[in-house]
Each structure stands twice: as C-alpha cells, then as structure tokens.
Amino acid sequence: MDVGKLIERTEGMARACRTNVKISQNPGALTGLLIGLESQRGRDKLTFVTSPEIASFGDWVEQLIAESTGKEGKGILPVVGEALGSPEVYSGDRVFVHLRLGKDARQSAVLKALEAAGHPVMVLELPDRYDLGAQYFLWEFATAVAGHVLEINPFDQPNVESAKVMARQMVAEYEQTGKLPKADYAPLSAEALTGFLGDPAPNAYLSLQAYVTPTPEAAATLTAIRLKLRDTYKVATTLGFGPRFLHSTGQLHKGDGGNGLFVQIISGAEADLPIPDEAGHDASAMSFQTLKESQALGDAAALEAAGRRVLRLKIESTSDLAKLGA
Structure with a gap:
C-alpha cells in the first residue's frame, strides 16, 4: 500500500469539494444534494452496490450516514450487503449507488434495468x-450537505445513549438479583415472522438484528431470509x-421517522467467558453472554420507548435459523 498515493487522491477530492468550487462541479455538494433532496421526496433508502473487492467500504459508509442523518424524525437509511433484485421487488423509496472498481460490469445490466424502471x-x-481515500472524503462531505438539506445537525447523536442507559439498567438488575428481566419471545417460526410483518407500509424497512455468533453459515442463512422477505414484502x-450495529445504525433506528420493523434474534452461548x-x-x-443479552434487552426497550415495533426471537444455535423459513 502506497500511503502517499492514497493521501494524494484524498487531497484531490478535498480540493474538488472546496467552497469556492461551483456546485455543478463539486462532487461532494452534488452527491449531498442528491441524497438529501431525494430523501425529502420519499426516496430515503440509499442502497449501495459495491464491487466485491471493496465491499467492506459499505460498513463504513453505513455508520457515517445512519448516525449522521437519523434524528429528529428524519433520516437516510443506508442499505448495504443486500443483493440486487429485479425492478418489481422495489417500491419507490430507493436511490442506488454503484461503487464500481475499474470497469467492473457485473451489476451493470441489473442497474440499467432499475434505472429504466425509474429508480x-x-x-x-x-x-x-x-x-x-477520495471516497471517504466525498461521503463525509456529502453527508454534511445532506444534513443541511434535511435541516438536522449531522454531528449530533441524541439517541445513541438511550440504548446504553437501558442496558445499564438491565446490568444493574442482574447484579442485584442474579437474573436479567424476563423477555417476551415469540415462537420461533416463519408464521411468527410473517404475522409480525403483516402488510407493511410502502416506505417501511425491515431490520434484522442478529445477536448470534457471526459465522459465515449464520450470515448466509440470515442473508437468504433477508432477501426472501425483501422480495415478498x-x-x-x-x-x-449485535451488539456491533448499535454503534452503526442504532441512532437512526430510534431517531428517524419510525418506519422500521425490528426483528431481534438472540442465540444462546455456544462459548462463553x-x-x-x-x-x-x-x-x-457476569459473563459476556449476559452482557450481550443485556444490550439486546436495552435496545429493545429503547426502540419500544421510541414507538418502534420489535419482534424478539430466541434460538439455541445458528442451525435454528432455518426454522424462520429461508
């Protein structure tokens, strides 16, 4: 890795985004205006499609956009890692961003079809x-511009602390009684999941929150469930x-317009310390498993306090995920 070359590209983008550059020629300003204005028109699901070699960039930009814009009843939901589908599986709430490395054309045909369908x-x-490096600067600048369009402070995070407060209450109760507060879990079945989702509003989104060991097998099964639900609803x-996502999308979940449907999946401890x-x-x-369950309980309580709908499911191992009908 030539760090000097990385910094040189970053500095080039910084120069292109200076305030003395016309908006029509300023990539950061144009991107921020696009995603901010489209969000105001109802297209607030910013869907990233990346070349596989740079797929991890999505995790970074997810936190940047979700934590910066999801507040005061507003927000732009970054959607990463969701494989593309045909135009008919999408409602009118999407903006697609293709981060293409070189001439990678593997997703071009599908994206052209989506564009032809009006997305x-x-x-x-x-x-x-x-x-x-240039993309890091571009999206930081664009997110600040989008925050201005939405009339929110992108540098504030008023809802991050609520889940932490609730989790600390769960820990305190455990320390006093030796038990966590009792949680209400739905039956582990595809019927429970579909019954919870019902007939979601066109601008709704589904958040799968997996407090499970993030093995490749678990990720593959959850991804299959995710895509099936996307295509169906x-x-x-x-x-x-979890608990990783709490520091990425947790602010938006509790601070946006309240269109999210949240499914918590909590597993038993395959190994504990x-x-x-x-x-x-x-x-x-206390063990790490107890702490993890405290965080799940705390976030569920914070979501419900913010008026969000939460379905809680308990599994003994990741093999139980198949019961959800993927």
Whole structure:
C-alpha cells in the first residue's frame, strides 16, 4: 500500500469539494444534494452496490450516514450487503449507488434495468483501490450537505445513549438479583415472522438484528431470509450483528421517522467467558453472554420507548435459523 498515493487522491477530492468550487462541479455538494433532496421526496433508502473487492467500504459508509442523518424524525437509511433484485421487488423509496472498481460490469445490466424502471442510479467509478481515500472524503462531505438539506445537525447523536442507559439498567438488575428481566419471545417460526410483518407500509424497512455468533453459515442463512422477505414484502432490508450495529445504525433506528420493523434474534452461548470484576482478578459476576443479552434487552426497550415495533426471537444455535423459513 502506497500511503502517499492514497493521501494524494484524498487531497484531490478535498480540493474538488472546496467552497469556492461551483456546485455543478463539486462532487461532494452534488452527491449531498442528491441524497438529501431525494430523501425529502420519499426516496430515503440509499442502497449501495459495491464491487466485491471493496465491499467492506459499505460498513463504513453505513455508520457515517445512519448516525449522521437519523434524528429528529428524519433520516437516510443506508442499505448495504443486500443483493440486487429485479425492478418489481422495489417500491419507490430507493436511490442506488454503484461503487464500481475499474470497469467492473457485473451489476451493470441489473442497474440499467432499475434505472429504466425509474429508480435513480448513481455510478461512481474508482480507477483502483487508492481512490477509496477520495471516497471517504466525498461521503463525509456529502453527508454534511445532506444534513443541511434535511435541516438536522449531522454531528449530533441524541439517541445513541438511550440504548446504553437501558442496558445499564438491565446490568444493574442482574447484579442485584442474579437474573436479567424476563423477555417476551415469540415462537420461533416463519408464521411468527410473517404475522409480525403483516402488510407493511410502502416506505417501511425491515431490520434484522442478529445477536448470534457471526459465522459465515449464520450470515448466509440470515442473508437468504433477508432477501426472501425483501422480495415478498418489497421493503428495504438491513442486517446487523449485535451488539456491533448499535454503534452503526442504532441512532437512526430510534431517531428517524419510525418506519422500521425490528426483528431481534438472540442465540444462546455456544462459548462463553466470564468478565473479571477487576483487572487482574478472577472473580466475575457476569459473563459476556449476559452482557450481550443485556444490550439486546436495552435496545429493545429503547426502540419500544421510541414507538418502534420489535419482534424478539430466541434460538439455541445458528442451525435454528432455518426454522424462520429461508
């Protein structure tokens, strides 16, 4: 990796986004205006399609956009890792961004069909991976511009703390009683899932929140469930492993316009470790599994306090995911 070349590309984008550059020639301003204005028109599901070699960029941009814009009843939902489908599986709430490495044309035909069906499609071609530095700057600048369009402060995160507060309450109860508060779990079945989803509004989205070991097998099964639900209900879908996603999309989940449907999937501990009460000592009052369940309980409580609908499912191992009908 030539760090100098990476920085050089980044600085080039920074110069292109200066305030003395006309908006028509300013890539950061144009991108921010596009996603902000389209969000106001109801196209608030910003769907990223990336070349496989740079797929991890999606995880970074997901946190940037969700945490920066999801507040005060507004927000742009970044959708990453959702494989493209045919035009009929989408409602009118999408904007597609194709981050294409070189001349990668593997997704071009599908995106052209989506564009022909009336969906906005933005294509950003990266000559090589060194252009990732420029993309980091572009999307930071664009997100700030989009926040201005939406009339929110993109540097604030008023709802991040709510789940932490609730989780600390769960931990405190465990420390006092030796038990976590009782959770209401729905039966583990495809019928429970479809009954919860019902007839979602056209601008709804589904968030699968998996507090499970993030193995390739679990990710593959959850992805299959995700795509099946997307195709059936024509809603945008996101998939996050907990508790990681709390620091990525958690702000938006509780701060946006309230169109999310949240499915928590909590697994038992396939392997567990005690958390030392003090550094250098073996005494432990709590394990990592208990902490993970506390965070899941806390986030569910914060979501419900914000008026969101939450379905909670408990599995013993990732093999139980197949019961959801993928």
